[in-house]
Amino acid sequence: DQQVKQNSPSLSVQEGRISILNCDYTNSMFDYFLWYKKYPAEGPTFLISISSIKDKNEDGRFTVFLNKSAKHLSLHIVPSQPGDSAVYFCAASMNYGGSQGNLIFGKGTKLSVKP
Amino acid sequence: DTGVSQDPRHKITKRGQNVTFRCDPISEHNRLYWYRQTLGQGPEFLTYFQNEAQLEKSRLLSDRFSAERPKGSFSTLEIQRTEQGDSAMYLCASSLRGAGVTNEQFFGPGTRLTVL
Numbered sequence: 001d002q003q004v005k006q007n008s009p010s011l012s013v014q015e016g017r018i019s020i021l022n023c024d025y026t027n028s029m030f031d032y033f034l035w036y037k038k039y040p041a042e043g044p045t046f047l048i049s050i051s052s053i054k055d056k057n058e059d060g061r062f063t064v065f066l067n068k069s070a071k072h073l074s075l076h077i078v079p080s081q082p083g084d085s086a087v088y089f090c091a092a093s094m095n096y097g098g099s100q101g102n103l104i105f106g107k108g109t110k111l112s113v114k115p
Numbered sequence: 116d117t118g119v120s121q122d123p124r125h126k127i128t129k130r131g132q133n134v135t136f137r138c139d140p141i142s143e144h145n146r147l148y149w150y151r152q153t154l155g156q157g158p159e160f161l162t163y164f165q166n167e168a169q170l171e172k173s174r175l176l177s178d179r180f181s182a183e184r185p186k187g188s189f190s191t192l193e194i195q196r197t198e199q200g201d202s203a204m205y206l207c208a209s210s211l212r213g214a215g216v217t218n219e220q221f222f223g224p225g226t227r228l229t230v231l
Contacts, residue, residue: 004157032218034218034219034220036222041224041227042224042225043119043121043206043208043222043223043224043225044158044206044222045222046219046220046221046222049219089157089158091157093218101146101163101210101212101218102148102160102163102171102173103148103150103158103160103208103218103220104160105157105158105159106157107155107156107157108157
């Protein structure tokens with residue numbers, strides 16, 4: 001059973017508009033969430049993260065929102081740029097309590113930003 | 116330090132052969148992880164080390180797989196008697212684990228294995 005779900009395999013947006021990527025999780029023990037961006041033939045690149053004690057974290061054009069009651073997080077990219085076109089992975093971990101901290105990934109959403 | 120490096124980037128082998136991959140983490144990172152990614156999936160956890168100790172193995176890691184991190188620096192992942200189902204991208208990641216430190220893991224470029 002998948003613990004981290006990204007239900008949209010792909011998303012297409014116009015340059016300059018907002019991109020919203022969604023992620024749902026099932027395990028309430030997850031306390032740290034991360035977004036990674038991946039280009040073909042490269043490893044995932046860390047983008048932004050959020051702890052479960054927060055509901056929002058912002059870094060430049062990227063903002064992650066966490067709704068713990070709904071077990072849902074989203075990544076907002078504003079404004080979107082063609083260079084943002086990549087596959088985005090949501091990941092979750094249990095960061096405390098002696099856990100190993102390995103990441104559980106969703107299947108990814110392919111974002112295409114059209115000029 | 117320029118980040119996590121992996122070698123080789125690509126490996127093509129015949130079924131039944133043994134292969135070994137190497138990962139060099141970011142130098143001050145004490146945790147090292149191996150993941151496997153197949154087409155259309157996100158990375159799946161295989162195993163991790165804290166310093167030289169291998170602390171966790173996934174059920175995905177069959178007895179044909181073995182990993183080492185002998186001096187707490189670089190790590191190797193060996194697959195014996197490769198099968199076509201082993202074809203995947205093998206990713207290494209490292210992180211700094213400690214009090215008050217969060218778990219951002221930084222990935223290498225991966226080794227793409229093709230088993231013919």
